Amino acid sequence: MHAAAALIRATIAELDSTQAALAEALIASQDRLLAVKALAQVNVRRVGSDGFLDVLLDQALALTGASQILLFDAGAVLASRGVVTDVDGHIEIVREVIAASPRGALVTTAGDRAIVGNLDPDDGGRRHIAFFRPAARPFSTTDLPLVEAISAALGVRLALAQLHRRELEQAVVEREHQLASALAQSAITVDPPRSPAVDLFARTVPASLTGGDFFVFGRADGVLWFAVGDVAGKGLPAAMLMTRAVAACRVAFLGHPSPSVPDVFARIEDELYAHLDDAGLFITLVVGAVEESSRTVSMVNAGHSPVVLVRDGYAAPVRSSVPPLGVLRGRVPEVCSVTLGVSDRLVVGTDGLVEQAGPDSELFGYDRFDELCRSSSRLTPAGIGAEVFATLADFASGTAASDDATLVVVASAEATR
Incomplete structure (x- = not known):
């Protein structure tokens, strides 16, 4: 009897010990789980x-x-x-x-x-x-x-x-791009000069923070100079080359008071070619001079489009005569000369206008652009500009632009009085 009681007591003691060990293990396990949870919830x-x-x-x-x-x-x-x-x-x-x-x-x-x-x-x-x-x-x-x-x-x-x-680094990069964009756009956001002979409109809309489109004006000794260009590529490299191109155009305009467009074009090319060659980029460019006394426009087109002359109810493209800057150096360009009549409009854009996509991915295209220039030719240059950008916005229907869009319109001042 005593032996049986002792065995029972020993068994109960062993069970108590096992229960205590299990409880201790459970508590330790729970503590560890809570600790792991705390680790996963370190203050974000x-x-x-x-x-x-x-x-x-x-x-x-x-x-x-x-x-x-x-x-x-x-x-x-x-x-x-x-x-x-x-x-x-x-x-x-x-x-x-x-x-x-x-x-x-x-x-x-x-x-x-x-x-x-x-x-x-x-x-x-x-x-x-x-x-x-x-x-x-x-x-x-x-x-x-x-x-x-x-x-x-x-x-x-x-x-x-x-x-x-990564988010912090991206925020820094975006801030740098914003600053670069502001600096780059400040190089071209200058109102066109006032002229007694011609009326001008100019606007550029970058597709991203930094763009490669630009326009430049200059005026000296009765000659009104203009240039419209598009640097191939996007982002900071294109923006940096764009600002250099603007500076090169302005220097060339000031250095040539006589309307020798080929000479001005050659000077711009000499200034930019080495930089473009090093960067592996090119610039499509239209350089023009308006003799205010006669309203005669002389232009050199280096691989640029669209360039449209609206006259007598027809829209005729002005073709390029030399490759874009940075492709082949020293080519002698042909000069296109026209005298602006009262109803004439010279419209110079960049490919971001004709390559704007709609919701179905269809591009606006050159035919639509030519027809838009023709149908709005009775408007002032500012009116044509407003009509072009409004029509493109309707066509896009919210589709984001894939490229910068720039437009310059030149007309005889007599037509807008």
Whole structure:
């Protein structure tokens, strides 16, 4: 009887001990789960701060009971937390594991003293993390789920931090583009000069922050100069070349008071050719001079379109006679000369007008543009400009412009009085 009672008491004590151990394990497990949750919920406002990564790794160090954590990016140590005597040895262990399995999941190595895992196996496998413990307290299979959860949480938070950095970098780039756009547009946002002989309209609408279209005017000794150009390409390189082209045109206009359009064109080409050749770009360009006493317009067209002369109810294109600037140097251009009558209109645009797409991806096209110039030819240059941009906006129906759009209209002043 006494033996049976003793056995029962021993069994109850063992059950109590087992229950206590289970309760302790459950509490520890719950604590770890809460700690992992806390790791995953590190204040997002700290993303990108100097101490953000240290906070994450310190929490992971405490959760896993590791003596050291190493974070690798493309095989190089990005961060290290904890204290250990053989850092170089640990680094070599991790690099051997990465070399053997660069995109592998958690790998236990070094006599179970280390666990190495890939933080982004679906994104090229650049970042790895390694947890080290002392030899007297190696990792066990029960530690793997916890390390896996911590690694996943770290991967998410690091991805958020990387995204935050990219957004900041993009914001800086966009700000620089805005400043560059303002500077570039300031080079051309000058009202056309007033002339007793001709009436002018000019407007450019960049498709993005920085554009390559431009127009330039100059006036000296009874000669009104104008140029309309389009730098191939977009963004900052096109904008920089555009501002240089504007400056080259203005210098050439001031240096040639007599209406020698080929000489002015040659001077502009000499100034820009080397820069265009280095950049691998070109500029389509129309250069013209209006003799105010006779209202005679002389033009050189270097690969530019659309250029339309509306006369007697017909819209006739002014063809190019030389390639764009930057393609072939030193070609002698033909000069197109016309004397503007009361009903004549010279319309010079850029390809962003004719290449505007509609909702069905159909382009506005040259035929529509020519007809629009013809049908609006009774209007003043400002009226033609308003009609062209309004018609294009209706045609686009909200479709974004793929290129800059520029328009210059020249007419006899008699027609607008």
